[in-house]
Amino acid sequence: MATSDAEVDVVIVGGGFAGVIAARELSARGRSAVLVEARDRLGGRTYTLDHDGHAMELGGTWVHPLQPHVWSEVDRYGVETETFPVLEGLRQAVVSDGRVVDLSDDDVARAYDAFDQFNAPAATLFPEPFLETLGPDPQGLGKRSLREHLETLQVAPELRDWVEGMCSLIAFGPLDQSGATEVFRTYALAGYSTAQDMAALSATKLVKGTRELIHCIAGQATLADIRLNSPVRRVIQTDEGVRVELESGEAVSARTALIALPMNVLNSVEFEPGLSEIKRTASADRHAGAGMKCYVRVKGDIGNVSIVAPESQAVNYVVTYDHGPEGSWLMVFAAIPKKLQMTKFEDVQGMQQALQPLLPGVEVESIVGWDWSNDPLALGTWCIYRPGQLAKVLPDLRTTEGRLFFAGADSASTWRGFIDGAIESGYRSARDIDDYLTAGGTSANS
Numbered sequence: 208m209a210t211s212d213a214e215v216d217v218v219i220v221g222g223g224f225a226g227v228i229a230a231r232e233l234s235a236r237g238r239s240a241v242l243v244e245a246r247d248r249l250g251g252r253t254y255t256l257d258h259d260g261h262a263m264e265l266g267g268t269w270v271h272p273l274q275p276h277v278w279s280e281v282d283r284y285g286v287e288t289e290t291f292p293v294l295e296g297l298r299q300a301v302v303s304d305g306r307v308v309d310l311s312d313d314d315v316a317r318a319y320d321a322f323d324q325f326n327a328p329a330a331t332l333f334p335e336p337f338l339e340t341l342g343p344d345p346q347g348l349g350k351r352s353l354r355e356h357l358e359t360l361q362v363a364p365e366l367r368d369w370v371e372g373m374c375s376l377i378a379f380g381p382l383d384q385s386g387a388t389e390v391f392r393t394y395a396l397a398g399y400s401t402a403q404d405m406a407a408l409s410a411t412k413l414v415k416g417t418r419e420l421i422h423c424i425a426g427q428a429t430l431a432d433i434r435l436n437s438p439v440r441r442v443i444q445t446d447e448g449v450r451v452e453l454e455s456g457e458a459v460s461a462r463t464a465l466i467a468l469p470m471n472v473l474n475s476v477e478f479e480p481g482l483s484e485i486k487r488t489a490s491a492d493r494h495a496g497a498g499m500k501c502y503v504r505v506k507g508d509i510g511n512v513s514i515v516a517p518e519s520q521a522v523n524y525v526v527t528y529d530h531g532p533e534g535s536w537l538m539v540f541a542a543i544p545k546k547l548q549m550t551k552f553e554d555v556q557g558m559q560q561a562l563q564p565l566l567p568g569v570e571v572e573s574i575v576g577w578d579w580s581n582d583p584l585a586l587g588t589w590c591i592y593r594p595g596q597l598a599k600v601l602p603d604l605r606t607t608e609g610r611l612f613f614a615g616a617d618s619a620s621t622w623r624g625f626i627d628g629a630i631e632s633g634y635r636s637a638r639d640i641d642d643y644l645t646a647g648g649t650s651a652n653s
């Protein structure tokens with residue numbers, strides 16, 4: 208096996224937002240780091256692809272001032288933002304009872320009221336959502352799936368279908384496998400308001416893509432040696448330090464390690480000694496987020512549309528990305544990809560069929576996307592806990608084990624599952640590692 212590097216303070220495993228923020232924050236504290244990332248790029252589950260003249264986000268896209276950690280980074284680097292979807296002339300609709308029902312502004316207001324009604328438990332379950340304390344739960348709502356909770360909602364059918372479609376979009380996995388708490392939590396974080404929730408989840412994106420932001424952050428990780436194409440195979444912890452072995456046979460030694468991997472892939476790295484049972488079980492069970500997001504090129508000018516559909520449909524949300532007489536690009540979300548009858552993105556027929564209930568007559572030309580659930584470095588989309596998983600896995604998922612620290616959007620306190628949560632966790636872990644090294648470990652720079 209190749210020799211190790213000179214010892215550094217921290218080896219960071221994973222170059223998503225959590226790992227890269229930690230690298231910058233550690234640099235600011237005078238701590239040296241080696242960041243090892245398996246892919247040939249930074250960003251992990253955010254991925255800006257240049258295609259057909261657009262900076263398309265194949266993963267994480269939307270950010271918002273209600274998400275304090277990511278917004279402070281946007282402000283810090285002066286990264287340009289824009290409203291998306293464009294609201295001017297936006298046609299809103301829901302698929303209900305097999306037909307497309309157009310929604311007037313009043314209808315949208317009624318749909319928002321229905322979503323408020325759905326989220327009524329948020330006030331008692333998440334009285335202080337930024338503090339991660341769960342309120343009293345005499346009815347056991349914390350263990351309820353989104354499907355079970357939807358069955359208690361009594362509103363007009365098209366409003367119910369709109370709420371169901373929104374739940375499918377937020378969960379991005381099967382409703383019976385997704386915890387209702389996950390939807391309550393974002394609603395609470397957005398000030399217990401549907402309008403604010405919708406804005407926080409899907410109203411503002413970065414003009415040049417998340418790629419620009421992560422490169423700004425990485426540019427200030429001055430004491431970090433960032434190594435791409437460096438998949439980690441094994442992490443060995445001893446009394447003296449941590450040795451991280453790569454698939455290539457190389458190794459990096461450091462006083463501590465920050466594991467900034469998705470929860471679903473934790474088990475694909477070998478840890479000696481093994482990780483806590485809760486971490487291993489969480490990784491084996493996976494979170495429920497397993498949907499398919501892609502960009503679909505269609506013939507003609509589709510106009511500016513935003514159409515929601517319930518779980519029975521293969522596509523649960525479609526929104527115009529760009530349109531004109533030469534053709535349109537749609538952003539398409541499917542919470543249960545196997546319903547799409549597509550085995551690969553070239554299968555335009557499967558997508559064309561799946562889109563008919565939302566956009567009758569639409570003709571698909573091409574598809575661009577990334578299959579996150581079958582990507583071995585992600586094994587899922589954004590983190591949505593299964594019913595009851597929240598209470599079982601947090602806070603253990605981010606609990607330090609000896610010299611190993613843990614970060615990632617999947618175990619964040621507040622906007623868990625979001626870019627904001629990844630950044631929050633990166634700030635926290637850098638501070639914790641610095642405190643640990645100050646208290647007992649010896650800094651490589653001291």
Ligand SMILES: Cc1cc2nc3c(=O)[nH]c(=O)nc-3n(C[C@H](O)[C@H](O)[C@H](O)COP(=O)(O)OP(=O)(O)OC[C@H]3O[C@@H](n4cnc5c(N)ncnc54)[C@H](O)[C@@H]3O)c2cc1C
Pocket residue numbers: 220221222223224225226243244245246249250251252253265266267268269270408437438439440467468469472475476500579583584585587588589590614615616617624625626627629
């Ligand atoms: C389709 C999709 C849409 C989304 N939309 C939004 C949105 O609109 N807004 C929002 O805020 N969030 C969104 N998210 C969620 C957000 O992108 C993620 O929660 C966040 O980016 C995760 O950051 P992270 O650093 O915790 O993990 P990751 O980004 O997953 O980073 C982990 C890194 O570890 C690397 N890695 C894995 N295994 C190894 C190994 N063995 N060795 C070395 N490296 C390894 C991975 O390649 C990856 O780079 C979306 C996610 C997806 C997939």
